[in-house]
Amino acid sequence: MLKGSKCTVRHLLTADLNTFIALVNDLPSRGDYFSTQFKSPETLRKEFAQTSFVTEDSELFVIEDQHHHIVGVITHFKSRTPVTREIGYRLFDPALAGQGYVSEACRLLVDHLFRTQTYHRLELLTAPENKASVRVAEKCGFSAEGVLRESFFINGHYQSVQLFSLLRPEWQATRR
Structure with a gap:
């Protein structure tokens, strides 16, 4: 588990599963940037029983506030090259936006990945x-690289995405 001053980043526990399923499948909380497709509760339970949402290709963590409430999720997963990992996150309750949960969770995960793995990017x-x-990307030290035009199909239309990256030497320079 990764502890910060605002939140804890940890693996999902069996005791969390029902709450997690309800939160992750809450369509109104997804807003405009997440697909409205969702997995059935039984599919999620089966996947959790098999892998606990941790594989070589991806690892899922929940973001927990100081009162032990799950407020979001953060994950890292296989990218285009073996030296690169992509990070994704989602805050479940829009009312919690701007309180620093996702920024802190991202910083904790970035530090963890660079300290424990050989990823360069x-x-x-x-x-x-x-x-x-x-x-969040900017606060965590990521640099904008460009826009991937209409590269995702979400909620019935193509969306462009902005690519941000953080290299190991850049991270190391901020840790000195």
């Missing part, structure tokens, strides 16, 4: 108009 992809997500 971490990436974040976000809709350019998703100002909150762009701000």
Whole structure:
């Protein structure tokens, strides 16, 4: 588990499963940047029983506030090259936006990945108009590289995404 001053980033526990399923499948909380497709509760339970949402290709964590409530999710997963990992995140309750949960969770995960793995590059992809997500990337030291035009099909239309990256030497320079 990764502990910060605002939140804890940890693996999902069996005791969390029903709450997690309800949160992850809450369509209104997804907003404009997440697909409205969702997995059935039984499919999620089966996947959790098999892998606990941790494989070589991806690892899922929940973001927990100081009162032990799950407020979001953060994950890292296989990217285009073996030296690169992509990070994704979602805050479940829009009313919690701007309170620093996702920024702190992202910093904790970035530090963990660079300290424990050999990855050279971490990436974040976000809709350019998703100002909150762009701000998380910037606060965590990621640099904008460009826009991948109409590269995702979400909720019936193509969306462009902005690519951000953080290289190991850049991360190391901020840790000195």
